[in-house]
Amino acid sequence: MNTEETPTPAAPEASAFGAFALAPTLLAGLAEMGFTEPTAVQALVLPAVLDGQDVAGQAPTGSGKTAAYGLAVLQQLDTTVQGTQAIVLVPARELVLQVQGALKQLGKHLPNLRVAAYYGGHAMREEVKSMQQAPHVVVATPGRLLDHLERRTIIPNQLKVLVMDEADKLLELGFQEEIATIISRLPRRRQTLLFSATMPDKVLALVRANLTRPRVMNAGGANASTLPASLTLKGHVVGAADQKPAALFQLVTQPAAGRCLVFANTRDRVEELTRFLRGRGVLAEALHGKMLQPERDKSLMKLRNGSATVMVATDVAARGLDVTELDTVIQYDAPEQADTFQHRAGRTARAGAAGTAHLLVTPPEQGKLQAWPAAASVQWAAMRPAKLPAAAPKAPRATTITLHISAGKREKISAHDLVGAFVSIGGLEREAVGRIEVFDHYSFVAVPEAQAEAVLDKMQGAKVKGKKVKVALIR
Structure with missing residues (x-):
């Protein structure tokens, strides 16, 4: 099989999504999301994918690749048919939820569309219970998907498309065996799509083994040109590693810092830096793989709704982090590889917004990073x-x-129900109710700090949609 990179085709002549002959329901979803012009990766990939070809696409973080494969997947679904028709494999729980949310938004006008999210740390019995009606699309981490295939709670005999997203990270995290086993249990007649920020030999081997006559397309590799033009990269060289904590404090407390994401290489460092920043009066939260899912949900919610201003995270935990308007990224620990540097920096300045990515390094670390084209x-x-x-x-x-x-x-509570309760019972103006996130058995609601205690008192023992709920302050 020849997987040599094919010449990059010209973008379609038309400048809107109508050029791709997408279903009216999908065009309606795009319009509601405010998407009028395809990104470079979408213009490059969509024609080949919609034509039924296998595609291996190289694209940087924040380039719009989820919509690129998502639109093609949704276009092929027959939602009148029971059965899983598409599987999307991703490396981390946060990315599972992010992709699920994006597909639901894109396909909100498809009748009866069911998109399920399966990942480790989530109760298996809840996932099995949700399968009384088979999902049309499954978004999952490899380990959890393999569990379902072995239990036969997912039977992929109607599968049309397999997507492997963030393939370089899937392999870096050691999912090779799980992926091989999963693919061996899928129908041979299917379309396979693979997306990766980088294309090292191990990813190309995955392409050769599992894609049929693939189109290998490059919408940006691991070099400086793939980073957004709206991103500013700043490197700060300190004399010794013990000066980094003070440098970090100085960066996150600058007036222009805004909402910050700080990268550390280990869980222990994440916890250490979170305690350090909190001790200095910074509203900081931690995010790493050892945290239980409700703790991770809480930390992310606080950053998204403004209850926290700094998130300290490991690379794996931050993969697929769904936080809009992230102003600043700080790489506290020097990245080990150039693609890690790029993934981290690409968490800000997304979709054309301005952002700044800082590196804190000692002179030896600077010497290593300066040799990378991505850091030019x-x-x-x-x-x-x-x-x-x-x-x-x-x-x-x-x-x-x-x-x-x-x-x-699971209690049939929606964001709309919560808004109604916080207005009618909690006494808030509708505009004062902040970000709401609804999970399986709990929800988070952001309210103005000045009114929080009064709202908390009024909501104690309140009924939402006929169900008595407990309300507690998140510290």
Whole structure:
């Protein structure tokens, strides 16, 4: 099989999604999401995928590849038929939920569309219970999907499309055996799509083994040109590693820092830096693989709704992180590889928004990074961080407070139901009810800090859609 890269075809002449002959229901979903012009990867990939070809696409983080394969997958579905027709494999739980949400939005006008999310750390019995009606699309981590295939709770005999997203990370995390076993249990007659930010030999081997006459398309590789033009890269060189904490504090407390994502290489470092920042009055949250899913959901919700301003995370936990308007990325620990540097930096300046990615390095670390083409545009400067105050300041009060509600999707509670309850019972104006996220058995609602205690008192023992709920403040 020849998997040599094919010449990049010209983008379609038309400048809108109508050029791809997508179903009117999908065009309606795109319009509601505000998408009028395809991104480079969408213009490149969609014609081949819609034509039924296998595709291996190289595309950087934030390039719009989820919609590129998502539209093609949804176009092929027959939602009048029971059975799983598409499977999307991704490396992390957060990415499972992000892709599921994107597919639901794109396909919101497809009648009876069912898109399921399956991942480790989520109760298997809940997932099995949800399969009384087979999902049309399954988005899953490899380990959990393999569990379902072995239990025969998912029977893929009607599968049309397999997507392997973030393939380089899937292999980096050691999912080779699971992927091979999964593919051996799928129908041979199917379309297979693979997307990866980089195309090392191990990814190309995966392409050769599992894709049929694939079109290998490059919408941006691991080099400086793939990073958004709206992204500013700044490198700060400190004299020694023990100066990094003070430098980090200085960066996250700058007025322009906004909402920050800080990368550390280990779970212990994540916890250490989170404690350090909190002790200095910074509204910081941790995110790493050892945390239980409800804890991860809570941390992410607080960052999204403004109850926290800094998230300290490992690379795996931050993969697929769904936080809009992320202003600043700080790489506290130097990345081991160039593609890791690019994935981290690409978490900000998405969809044309401005953003800044900082690196904190010692001179030896700087020497290593300067050899990477991906870091060619970094603006390097020496940094002497200001001395930390002797006593930690009083922690600032968040402008938004997050409340936990003891009911969710399984209790038939929707965001609309919660808005109604917080207005009619909690006494809030409709515009004052902030971000709402509804999970299986609990929900989060953001409310103004000044009104949080009063709302909490009023909502105690309240009924939402006829069900009595408990409401608690998230600390």
